[in-house]
Amino acid sequence: MRSTKVRWRNWAGNQACVPSEVHEPSSEDELAAVVKLAAGRGERVKMVGSGHSFTGAALTDGHLVRPGRYGSVVRIDRPAGLVTVQAGMTLSALNATLATSGLALPNLGDIAYQTVAGAISTATHGTGERLGNLATQVRGMRLVTGDGSIVECSADEEPEVFKAARVGVGALGLMSTVTLATVPAFDLHVVEEPLRVDAVLEALDDHVSGADHFEFYWVPHTGWALTKTNNRTDRERAPRSRWHSFRDDVLLANLAFGAACRFGRRRPESIPRLTRAIPSTGRVEYVDRSDKVFASPRYVRFYEMEYAVPRAAGAQVVRELRDMVKRRGLLISFPVEVRFVAADDIPLSPSSGRDTCYVAVHMYQGMDHAEYFGAVEDIMDGVGGRPHWGKLHHQTAATLAPRYPGWDEAQAVRRRLDPEGTFANAYTDRVLGRVG
Numbered sequence: 471m472r473s474t475k476v477r478w479r480n481w482a483g484n485q486a487c488v489p490s491e492v493h494e495p496s497s498e499d500e501l502a503a504v505v506k507l508a509a510g511r512g513e514r515v516k517m518v519g520s521g522h523s524f525t526g527a528a529l530t531d532g533h534l535v536r537p538g539r540y541g542s543v544v545r546i547d548r549p550a551g552l553v554t555v556q557a558g559m560t561l562s563a564l565n566a567t568l569a570t571s572g573l574a575l576p577n578l579g580d581i582a583y584q585t586v587a588g589a590i591s592t593a594t595h596g597t598g599e600r601l602g603n604l605a606t607q608v609r610g611m612r613l614v615t616g617d618g619s620i621v622e623c624s625a626d627e628e629p630e631v632f633k634a635a636r637v638g639v640g641a642l643g644l645m646s647t648v649t650l651a652t653v654p655a656f657d658l659h660v661v662e663e664p665l666r667v668d669a670v671l672e673a674l675d676d677h678v679s680g681a682d683h684f685e686f687y688w689v690p691h692t693g694w695a696l697t698k699t700n701n702r703t704d705r706e707r708a709p710r711s712r713w714h715s716f717r718d719d720v721l722l723a724n725l726a727f728g729a730a731c732r733f734g735r736r737r738p739e740s741i742p743r744l745t746r747a748i749p750s751t752g753r754v755e756y757v758d759r760s761d762k763v764f765a766s767p768r769y770v771r772f773y774e775m776e777y778a779v780p781r782a783a784g785a786q787v788v789r790e791l792r793d794m795v796k797r798r799g800l801l802i803s804f805p806v807e808v809r810f811v812a813a814d815d816i817p818l819s820p821s822s823g824r825d826t827c828y829v830a831v832h833m834y835q836g837m838d839h840a841e842y843f844g845a846v847e848d849i850m851d852g853v854g855g856r857p858h859w860g861k862l863h864h865q866t867a868a869t870l871a872p873r874y875p876g877w878d879e880a881q882a883v884r885r886r887l888d889p890e891g892t893f894a895n896a897y898t899d900r901v902l903g904r905v906g
C-alpha cells in the first residue's frame with residue numbers, strides 16, 4: 471500500500487515531516503521491497519513505531535514505513551520462553567498475547583503504546599537495578615539492510631551485528647522480526663507512598679537494592695518524593711477496584727493533573743501551589759499482573775528530556791537539579807522521574823558498561839522548556855550523562871562518541887549494514903554522524 475504527501479506527527483506534537491511516500495507493508499518481502507525501491511533511487515527510508523519519541527528519530531522526507539499491518543506474533547516457543555514478533559507489534563498487544571500463554575516480559579517502561587522495534591531501537595527501559603533495558607531481552611532479529619537484503623542475527627549468528635543492532639536508533643538496519651526472551655507470568659506487590667526526598671536520597675541504595683523495581687518522582691517546589699516499590703509476589707491477587715484504578719490513573723494522574731497543568735500554563739505563578747497538592751495522594755498498596763502494574767494510560771501531553779548517568783552519581787544529580795530549579799526560580803509542574811537500570815553490553819545503549827540511574831524532566835506541552843532543559847543538560851554533561859535516544863537533547867556525534875566505549879564498534883556495523891545512509895535522517899546525521 472502506497473500513498474504520497476501525508477503529514478506525519480509524533481505523539482508530543484513537537485516533530486513533524488512530510489514524507490515523499492508512505493508505505494504499509496504486511497510482509498517481510500514487502501518491507502524489503504520498499505528499501506530496494508528507495509535504495510535504487512538513492513532515497514532514504516524510515517520505519518516509524520508509535521511516534522512516542524520526542525526527538526526527530528522517526529522523521530523522514532523520503533519513504534515512511536508505517537507499522538500498522540506488520541504487527542503479528544510469528545511464533546511462541548513456550549518451553550524456551552521465546553516469542554518472535556513482527557517489528558510493528560505494540561507492547562500492549564504483545565503483553566496481552568503473552569499473558570494468554572502464561573508468559574510476560576520481565577520489565578517494562580511506564581507505557582505500552584510503543585512498537586517492539588521502536589521501543590528497543592531507543593533502549594526503552596523500566597526500573598530495577600537487576601534488570602537491563604528492553605533491548606537486553608532480544609535474542610534474535612531479522613534485519614533489512616540498506617540495500618534491501620536480509621541479515622539474520624543472534625548471539626551465535628552474526629554476533630557483531632546482533633550486539634550492536636539491538637539499539638540502532640533506526641540507523642543500524644530495519645528490524646523485520648524480533649525474538650525476545652520472556653519469563654513465566656508474575657504478579658507484583660505495589661507500594662506507592664510519598665516520602666521526604668532528602669530521606670530517599672540519603673538511603674537511595676537501600677531503596678534500590680531492596681526491591682525488584684524501585685523508582686521515585688521528586689515533586690518540584692516541595693520536599694516530597696512519590697516513591698513506587700514493586701516486588702514479585704505469590705500473594706493472592708488484590709488489584710485496585712475499577713473505581714480506584716480509574717480515580718488514580720485517569721482522574722488524578724491524567725484529568726486532574728492535566729487541568730492543573732493547563733491552569734499552570736496560563737498562570738505560572740500558581741505552579742508551586744498546585745504541585746504542593748500532589749503528595750497528598752497518600753499510601754497505596756495492591757497486587758496485580760505485572761504488565762498492568764508497569765504501564766498506565768497517558769493523556770496529558772508533554773515534552774521530555776531523560777539522561778542516563780552512572781548509578782553512583784544519581785543522588786548527587788537530583789540534589790543539583792533541585793538546587794538549580796530553586797536558584798533560577800523556575801516554575802515546574804511535572805515531577806522529576808528517577809529510575810534504575812542494570813549495565814549491559816550493547817554499544818549504543820545509554821546503560822552500556824555501567825549500572826545506570828535515569829533522571830527525566832518534563833514540561834507541559836506548549837510551555838517553554840529551553841532554560842529548564844538546558845540547565846538540566848549542563849548538570850548531566852558534568853557526569854558524562856548519555857541521553858535517551860527518544861527524548862530531547864542537544865548532543866552531537868562529537869560530544870557523544872567519547873561517552874560510549876563501544877561507539878566505533880556500532881559505527882563499523884552501521885557502515886556495513888547501511889553504507890549509503892538509506893536509513894539516515896537529520897537526527898541520526900546529528901547524533902551518530904553521516905554515512906554514505
Ligand SMILES: Cc1cc2nc3c(=O)[nH]c(=O)nc-3n(C[C@H](O)[C@H](O)[C@H](O)COP(=O)(O)OP(=O)(O)OC[C@H]3O[C@@H](n4cnc5c(N)ncnc54)[C@H](O)[C@@H]3O)c2cc1C
Binds near residue numbers: 527581587594595645
Ligand atoms: C508518554 C510516554 C512515556 C514514555 N515512557 C518511557 C519509559 O517508561 N521508558 C523509556 O525508556 N522510554 C519511554 N518513552 C520513550 C519511548 O519509549 C521511546 O521513544 C520509544 O522509542 C518509542 O517507541 P515508538 O514505537 O513510538 O517508536 P518511534 O518513536 O516511532 O521510533 C523510535 C525509533 O525507532 C525506529 N524504528 C521503528 N521501527 C523500526 C524498525 N522496524 N527497525 C528499525 N528501527 C525502527 C524509528 O525509526 C525511530 O528511530 C516514553 C514516551 C512517551 C511519549
